[in-house]
Amino acid sequence: MTSSTIAKKKGALKEHQTIAYAFVAPYFLMFSIFIVIPVLAAIGLSFTYFDTVRAPIWIGFDNYVNILTNDDVFMQYVIPNTLKYAIIVGPGGYILSFLLAWMLAQLAPKLRTVLALIIYSPSLTSGVTMAVLWRVIFAGDSSGYLNSLLLQLGLIVEPIVFLQSQSFLLTIMIIVTLWSSMGVGFLAMLAGILNVNQELYEAGYIDGIKNKFQEMIYITVPAIKPQMLFGAVMAIVGTFSSAGIGVALSGSNPTPQYAGQLIVNHIEYYGFNKYEMGYAAALSVILLLVVYWFSRLSFKLFGSKDE
Amino acid sequence: MKPRRRRQKFQGTKINPKRFHPSQIRFLLILAPIAAFMLLPLLYIFNHAFKPLEELFYYPPRFLVQNPTLGNFARLFAVTGSSGIPMSRYLFNSIVVTVLVLFFSVVISTLAGYALSKLSFTGKRVMNEINTLALMFVGVAVMIPRYLVIEKLGLIDNFFIHVLPYLAIPVGLFLVKQFIDQIPNELLDAARVDGANELQIYTKIVVPLIRPAIATIVILSFQTVWNSADTSTTYINNDSLKTFAFYMNTLTANTNGVAGQGMAAAASLIMFVPNLIIFIVMQSKVMDTMAHSGIK
Numbered sequence: 001m002t003s004s005t006i007a008k009k010k011g012a013l014k015e016h017q018t019i020a021y022a023f024v025a026p027y028f029l030m031f032s033i034f035i036v037i038p039v040l041a042a043i044g045l046s047f048t049y050f051d052t053v054r055a056p057i058w059i060g061f062d063n064y065v066n067i068l069t070n071d072d073v074f075m076q077y078v079i080p081n082t083l084k085y086a087i088i089v090g091p092g093g094y095i096l097s098f099l100l101a102w103m104l105a106q107l108a109p110k111l112r113t114v115l116a117l118i119i120y121s122p123s124l125t126s127g128v129t130m131a132v133l134w135r136v137i138f139a140g141d142s143s144g145y146l147n148s149l150l151l152q153l154g155l156i157v158e159p160i161v162f163l164q165s166q167s168f169l170l171t172i173m174i175i176v177t178l179w180s181s182m183g184v185g186f187l188a189m190l191a192g193i194l195n196v197n198q199e200l201y202e203a204g205y206i207d208g209i210k211n212k213f214q215e216m217i218y219i220t221v222p223a224i225k226p227q228m229l230f231g232a233v234m235a236i237v238g239t240f241s242s243a244g245i246g247v248a249l250s251g252s253n254p255t256p257q258y259a260g261q262l263i264v265n266h267i268e269y270y271g272f273n274k275y276e277m278g279y280a281a282a283l284s285v286i287l288l289l290v291v292y293w294f295s296r297l298s299f300k301l302f303g304s305k306d307e
Numbered sequence: 308m309k310p311r312r313r314r315q316k317f318q319g320t321k322i323n324p325k326r327f328h329p330s331q332i333r334f335l336l337i338l339a340p341i342a343a344f345m346l347l348p349l350l351y352i353f354n355h356a357f358k359p360l361e362e363l364f365y366y367p368p369r370f371l372v373q374n375p376t377l378g379n380f381a382r383l384f385a386v387t388g389s390s391g392i393p394m395s396r397y398l399f400n401s402i403v404v405t406v407l408v409l410f411f412s413v414v415i416s417t418l419a420g421y422a423l424s425k426l427s428f429t430g431k432r433v434m435n436e437i438n439t440l441a442l443m444f445v446g447v448a449v450m451i452p453r454y455l456v457i458e459k460l461g462l463i464d465n466f467f468i469h470v471l472p473y474l475a476i477p478v479g480l481f482l483v484k485q486f487i488d489q490i491p492n493e494l495l496d497a498a499r500v501d502g503a504n505e506l507q508i509y510t511k512i513v514v515p516l517i518r519p520a521i522a523t524i525v526i527l528s529f530q531t532v533w534n535s536a537d538t539s540t541t542y543i544n545n546d547s548l549k550t551f552a553f554y555m556n557t558l559t560a561n562t563n564g565v566a567g568q569g570m571a572a573a574a575s576l577i578m579f580v581p582n583l584i585i586f587i588v589m590q591s592k593v594m595d596t597m598a599h600s601g602i603k
Contacts (some may be wrong), residue, residue, distance in 0.1 A: 019505045020428035027419035028434070030475035033460075034453065035444055041452035100341065103334040108327040111335070117590065118342045121349060124530060124582035125575075132558075132571040133352055145351075148367040179345065184478065184527070184597075191597035194323045201322065220322070226601020233442050233602065234478075240445045264447050271451040280451050287448045295443040304603055 039288065045281035052275055063282035077258035078266045081170055085262055086239050088174050090294070093181045094235040098228070100182065101190035102216060116190060123183035131248035134176055138162040138249075163250050169259040173246045181238055185231030192227030193220055225302045232298035240264065240291055263287050352579065355572035356380070363569045379573035383558075386570070392546050394554060401533065401551035404469040408532045412474045413524050420483030420520075421513050425495060426505070435484070439602065441477035450541070457542055468542045469550065473532050479524040485599040486520035487513060519592035526593060529585055534578065552578065 046063055048056035067074055100119055104112050137145045140161035147159040162168045196219070204219045221228065246260030247253040253269055255261050263283060271280035324331065350370075355363075357375035384394055422428070423435055446453075453472070462468045490513065498508050514521070539553030555574045558567070586593070 016426065016505075017428045020422045020426035020431075023418040023422035023426065023505075023509075024434065026415040027475055027480060030415065030471060031438075031441070031477075033456065034472045034475060035441060035449075035477075037456050038449040038453040039444075041455060042449050045452060045455075100338070103338055105322050106324070106334045107331050107338075108324055111327070111331075113590070115338055115342050117587065118346050120586070121583060122345055124586060125349075125534070125579050130348070130352075130575065132568070132575060133348055133355075136355070136568055137348070137351070143366065143368060145368055145370075152367060179348065182345075184600075187593060188597045188600040191594045192601065194594075195598045196322065198322070224601070226603050227597075229602040230442075230600045237443060237445055241447055243447065267448065267451070277451055277455075284448045284451065287445065291443055291445050291448075299602075302602075 042281045042284045042288070045278050046285045048278040048281075050277040050281075052277055056278065059278070063279050064286075066279070067282060067286065073254075073258055073261070074266060077261045078263055081258070081261055082243075082263045085170065085174060085177075085243075089177050089181065089242070090235055090239040093178050093239070094185070094232060096178070097182050097186040097231065097235070098189050101186055101193055102220065104190055105193040116187075119182050120187060122180040123186075125180060130176075130180070131245070134172070134249055135163065138172060140164065164256045166257045166259040169246065169250060169255060173249065173260050176245055176249070177239075177242050181235070181242070183234065183238060185234035185238070188227045188234070189224065189231045192224035196220060196223045225304060229298055229302035232302060233295050236291055236294045236298065240287065349579070352572050352575050355569060356576045358569055358572075360569070379569040380577075383570045383573050383577075394551075396547060397549060397551040397554040400466075400469075400548065404466075404550060405529060405532050407470045408473045409525055409528050411470065412476060412479065412528045413521055415474055416476065416480045416483050416524055417514060417517065417521065418509065420480055420487050420517075421509050423480075424484050424487035425490070425492070425513075438477050438480055438484075442481055442602075444477060450537075454541060463542055464545050464548065466548050469532075469538050469548075472538070473528060473535075476524070476527060476531070479527055482523055482596055482600055483517065483520045485601070486517050486596055489599060490516055519595040522589040522592035523596040526586055526589055530582055533581065 045056060047058060047060055049059050049062075050056035104116050104119075107115065139145075139147065140159060140163060142148055142151055142159045144159065144162070146162070147156070150156045151159065160168065162172060200219050200223060201215065204215060209215050209218060240263075243262040243264035246255050246262060247265055247268075250256055250260060253265055253273070255265065264287070267280045267283045267287070270276045270283065354370060354372040356379055357377070358372045359374055359376045359378055362369065362373060386394065423431060423438075457463060457468060457472075462471070495508055495512065498512055503511070534552055536550070536552040536556040539549035540556075543549050555571075555578055558571050558574055
């Protein structure tokens with residue numbers, strides 16, 4: 001190889017790099033403006049007092065200290081609610097979507113497609129848009145579908161005010177969210193299961209697998225680990241993103257007696273109702289850390305890279 | 308005889324069977340009620356949207372519509388918001404916003420996906436890792452700093468604020484990149500030997516091969532942007548620039564009357580049906596993409 005061709009190659013490499021940067025630039029520009037900078041801003045603001053009128057005042061860890069020691073609503077309602085909601089909707093919804101995908105994979109193609117479409121379609125609706133429907137079903141007088149049904153069956157004598165009730169609101173939020181949670185992660189796991197190499201199963205049965213349950217645990221799950229991980233991350237993000245539903249159902253923030261108050265509503269309340277941006281930012285940072293921690297946990301469970 | 312029996316049993320419990328077999332009935336028995344539960348609220352919306360006024364007032368309420376009419380849709384289209392802006396204006400805004408988002412999000416995420424998968428450049432590994440990290444990003448958590456950023460950029464009340472935040476979707480880029488990973492390098496190298504430049508390779512080879520992944524971004528973007536009322540609520544004060552999803556929400560938030568419920572159901576249906584149609588048309592392509600969705 002002569003030196004001129006090497007130089008040419010180097011020039012080509014440089015040109016190659018420039019093209020590559022040009023290709024990724026639009027995406028990463030938008031990504032930076034609307035994702036990276038807001039995250040960094042949240043971290044920065046979380047150490048300040050900021051009421052949007054005057055410039056932010058540096059107050060160190062005060063916001064975090066106040067969240068953990070002075071915020072009764074946060075400790076008494078937001079944390080228990082968020083935990084209960086997140087555990088049922090997160091891992092619960094995730095396991096449910098895996099089991100549904102696994103059962104669907106056992107069916108003949110036409111039947112499977114139809115049922116998969118039905119199970120997936122609620123996730124196409126947005127929680128807030130559907131709130132009107134749920135409000136009619138759970139309406140607090142006898143015109144509500146559920147109340148009317150229960151009255152007819154003689155199970156109750158007085159209509160229950162479901163959506164303003166401390167004992168029902170969170171449960172209804174969980175049901176509604178589960179209903180619409182069979183989304184991208186569900187599809188990914190279904191596609192993964194359908195693409196598992198059939199020979200693996202044959203080999204497994206020769207090696208002594210006896211029933212469908214063993215088959216699922218020892219063959220299917222390990223074979224679709226990457227999809228399981230993708231599904232897990234989607235489930236975690238979906239769980240914490242879907243939290244507007246309580247406010248949409250009950251029609252107020254804070255929700256009645258804080259019955260459906262989740263961390264996202266708490267952030268919104270402090271940010272947009274009380275204009276305590278620094279405090280809201282500290283709550284945001286806590287939320288992002290929680291999501292990150294759960295995602296890391298899923299990477300530990302299903303990841304193949306760093307174990 | 309024993310191994311043979313085992314093998315026969317295996318045939319019966321096969322995953323991804325080609326046709327129906329009685330052994331599938333047990334799964335069907337579990338799945339059918341669940342599917343019915345999932346379907347019920349959607350059926351309800353359909354029925355409610357087509358109910359004439361007197362049926363909306365029935366007590367006890369009936370699930371199924373008896374004399375379907377388009378009355379609710381007619382009233383929905385006739386109603387104008389408090390600000391005197393007709394519904395068609397909101398619908399028009401939504402369509403423009405959706406088309407812009409779909410087009411540009413497909414272009415920028417496929418360009419970036421191609422570079423992150425097949426081109427070599429400094430910082431590529433870091434960018435891929437950042438994007439995997441961004442899959443865990445929960446948008447609602449940073450709505451306040453995001454608002455401050457958008458305010459600083461002077462984009463409040465700018466029509467394009469409907470479009471810009473939805474262009475970078477980490478999940479979309481991730482799926483596209485995974486999909487492009489499947490394209491053999493030899494194919495691209497052959498094109499390079501023939502003198503094609505990267506832009507030609509992208510338009511002539513990569514884009515046609517990744518149609519399924521493109522279909523998937525289209526669906527994901529459509530779902531987010533068509534259903535989103537947040538942008539109108541948070542960043543837009545000028546009523547004539549707001550979108551249909553926002554209008555829908557104001558309708559549903561103020562449904563005190565029974566007649567309003569019928570209209571709200573009709574509006575929910577208008578929100579939902581385009582999502583459903585797009586998904587049905589593209590579902591096989593989406594499943595194709597999802598097969599490569601795993602995080603390794």
